[in-house]
Amino acid sequence: MGVIVVTGIPGVGKTTVMQKAAEGMDIQFVTFGTVMIDIAKELGLVKDRDEMRKLTLDQQKQLQIKTAEKVGKMKNVILDTHCTVKTPKGYMPGLPEWVLRKLNPTAIIIVEADPQEIFNRRAKDTTRNRDPDSVEKIAEHQMMNRAVAMSYATLTGATVKIVFNHDNALDAAVKEAEPVIR
Numbered sequence: 001m002g003v004i005v006v007t008g009i010p011g012v013g014k015t016t017v018m019q020k021a022a023e024g025m026d027i028q029f030v031t032f033g034t035v036m037i038d039i040a041k042e043l044g045l046v047k048d049r050d051e052m053r054k055l056t057l058d059q060q061k062q063l064q065i066k067t068a069e070k071v072g073k074m075k076n077v078i079l080d081t082h083c084t085v086k087t088p089k090g091y092m093p094g095l096p097e098w099v100l101r102k103l104n105p106t107a108i109i110i111v112e113a114d115p116q117e118i119f120n121r122r123a124k125d126t127t128r129n130r131d132p133d134s135v136e137k138i139a140e141h142q143m144m145n146r147a148v149a150m151s152y153a154t155l156t157g158a159t160v161k162i163v164f165n166h167d168n169a170l171d172a173a174v175k176e177a178e179p180v181i182r
Contacts, residue, residue, distance in 0.1 A: 001027070001076045003103050004181055005158070007083035007094065007149065008111035009141045011122040013165045013173075017111050018078050020170065021177040028074055032081035036067040061098070068102030078181065079103065083110065083145040083152075091144050095152055105158045107180050108149050111173070113165050115139040120167075 008014035015031075022029055033049075040046045040063055045055060055063070071079055082094035095103070113121075115138040122133075133141070149160045161180050165173040 001181065002106040003072060003074070003077050003079055004107045004109060005079050005081060005083075005095070005103070005105045005152075006109045006111065006177075007081055007145060008165075009118065009138065009145065010128075011118045011125065012111050012113050013121070013170075014111035015080055017163060017165050017170065017173045017177060018080065018109070018181075021174045021181055022078055025181070026076055027181065028077045030071060030074070030077055030079055032067060032071065032079055035071060036063050039063055039066050039070070061096075064096065064099050065102060068099040072102045072104060079105070083108075084141070084148050086141055091141075091148075093148055097155065100152055100155050103156075105152075105156055108152055108158050108160045109177055109180055110142075110145055110149050110160065110162045111165050111177075112142050112145075112162055113167070115142065117167050 006014050006018045019029055037046065037049055037052060040052065040055070045059060045063070046052055052060070071077060084091045085094050086092075115135045118138050119133070119135050122128075146160075146162070152158065153160050159180075161177070163173050163176040
C-alpha cells in the first residue's frame with residue numbers, strides 16, 4: 001500500500017473518516033504535523049507546537065524533509081495532512097515538491113462535504129479557534145485542494161479519490177474510501 005495521503009479542509013472530518021476506514025487493518029495512521037513537531041523536539045528546536053512558527057524557513061524546510069523521509073519509510077501508512085494551507089497572502093501548497101518526492105504517495109484522498117455543512121460544523125465546534133470563512137470561501141478552498149491534489153498526482157503518479165463526508169453519512173464516506181486503502 002505504501003503512503004496514502006488524506007487531506008481536506010478544516011471541519012470536513014477527514015480524520016474521523018479515515019480512522020474509521022482503517023479500523024481493524026494493519027495500517028499506521030499518522031499526522032504530518034505531529035511527526036514534524038516530534039522531530040523538532042528531538043532536535044531541541046522547539047518545546048511545543050506554538051514555537052514551530054518561530055523557526056526559520058530553512059529550519060522548517062529541513063524539518064519537512066526529515067518528516068517526509070521518516071513517513072516515506074513507513075509501510076502501510078495513511079498520512080493526515082493539508083493539501084493547501086490558507087494564509088492571508090493566499091493559498092500555499094501543504095506538500096511542497098521536496099516533501100512529495102520523499103513521500104512518494106500511491107494515492108491521495110480528498111475528503112469533502114457541502115460547503116454549508118462545513119460552515120455549520122465549524123460554527124458548532126467550540127473546541128477549535130478557526131478563522132471565520134464564508135460558505136463561498138469554503139467552496140473556493142475545496143476547489144483549490146482539488147487542483148493542487150491533481151498537481152501532486154502529476155508529480156508522483158498517485159491517484160486522486162474524492163470522498164464525500166456528508167452530515168449523518170459517515171458510513172457512506174468510509175465505504176467510498178475503503179477501496180483505496182485495501
